Amino acid sequence: MNSETQKFRLGLIINPFAGLGGSVALKGSDGVAAEALARGAEPKAPSRASQALQALQHYADKLVVYTAAGELGERVAVELGFDTRVLYAADTEFSTAEDTQAAVRAFAEQTLDLLVFVGGDGTARDVFSVVAETQPVLGVPAGVKIHSGVYAITPHAAGKVLDMLLKGELVRLMQADVMDIDEAAFRGGTVKARRFGEMLVPAEPRYIQAVKMGGREVDELVLADIAADVIDTMEDELYIIGSGSTVAAIMDELGLANTLLGVDLVEDRKLIGRDLTSSELLEATSGKPAKLVITLIGGQGHILGRGNQQLSPALIRQLGKDNIIIVATKTKLKALEGRPLIVDSGDPELDAEMSGYYRIVTGYRDYVMYRVANPDLAE
Known part of the structure; x- marks a missing residue:
């Protein structure tokens, strides 16, 4: 399996600031990354991406990773020893939703076997807005709020699913909801979640999370x-x-x-x-x-x-x-x-x-x- 056409083609996009506001009580990262960093928050998304992808290190010769430059995926992929191809680079230090979308568009030209994205519900929305309906995806949770059903329950669980795929096990696919909430309202103490659509994910209920139940307890x-x-x-x-x-x-x-x-x-x-x-x-x-x-x-x-x-x-x-x-x-x-x-x-x-x-x-x-x-x- 030395030919690149025979290798498993994995797309990787990391929102490096996902969940940044959680530890410093900002309830998320949308639009507040600079403030979170000023308060002393440390980015966790790259390390959570690494936790998930470590499961693939012994498949390095069977895998090629298509990703974006620097903290958007390249650094983690190279550190783990993968054959890494950079298809997109952001213009600014603080990557945006547009950068995630542009990277996913660039990946689409490679006919990926699986697209892995690392972030929260906002990242899932960004991927959903541009990804093809037939493209299998898998989210690695790194955000404060994870209402969407397209994420693994933990980074390690995502690694389990990736290992199953590279082993060649039969992994069914299913449609799962992409959900998100209004972060401004969230910071004010109100949860307003809505469904934006569906993406295709591995159907492994042990490792893929259910969609969060909405609403307050009424009893x-x-x-x-x-x-x-x-x-x-x-x-x-x-x-x-x-x-x-x-x-x-x-x-x-x-x-x-x-x-x-x-x-x-x-x-x-x-x-x-x-x-x-x-x-x-x-x-x-x-x-x-x-x-x-x-x-x-x-x-x-x-x-x-x-x-x-x-x-x-x-x-x-x-x-x-x-x-x-x-x-x-x-x-x-x-x-x-x-x-x-x-x-x-x-x-x-x-x-x-x-x-x-x-x-x-x-x-x-x-x-x-x-x-x-x-x-x-x-x-």
Whole structure:
């Protein structure tokens, strides 16, 4: 298989600033990359691309990668030792949606076997706007918000799918939704998601995420019961309050202002920090007893790595597994149809360490045991 016509032709485009605003409480990266960098955010998308593509290193002689210059894909592909062909270069340091679209157009001339893109829902939209309907694609999650069903559940899971394809296994294809939200409204605490269309992705339900369930929880009695249980067990320590409407019910019961799509800090049932960044959380809890209250993303099952990148691997290790309180309604858990909860922290070792059974608060003095186990790490 030395002829280039016999090699697997992989397209690669990375949005290097995807998810940049997550750790510094900007809720995304659209239009705020410079501000995020000024606040101390570090780009994570290239490393997440590398995590996914490492699965292909032993197929290097069977693979050619078509990509864009520099951080848009070339650097990662070259570092991993792939036969790399650069077909597009951006004009500016801060790449734009137009750069993603132009790169995908350039790739189209090569008749790709698969197009891999690394980013969030905005990147998926950019690819969707120009890609051919018949072109198989696979998203590697790197954004703050991942509502679209075209992404793998983690970068490592994307690597599993890529490995299956290069092995020559029979991998079915399916149409999956491209979703996105209004980031300006998102930063203001409102989720407005809409469907833009479909793209063709590998049909591997173990590794490809479901489309997120929309809307707020409507069963106020259940949420009030969950909140009452957490509040009754609060001790004299710090409580990191994660994002989401289920967790917001706890703040409502405490009578405290809440950042629905951010992370707050409570001590002695009083609000002492709002919409904190990852570094602020790490500093505020260093050397102090603290607990973290989080919920899951409806329909997907992610408890870390979707909309709460402020909860960094360093913070999770500092807290310890025993100090994590997971709250969820039974309705949300049943909707997973037995699929495990997922951790996508950006640190594969931590993701594996987080595996196991957790007590989920589902009401007042009402709990269920539920498993955290990334399917891509369980084999």
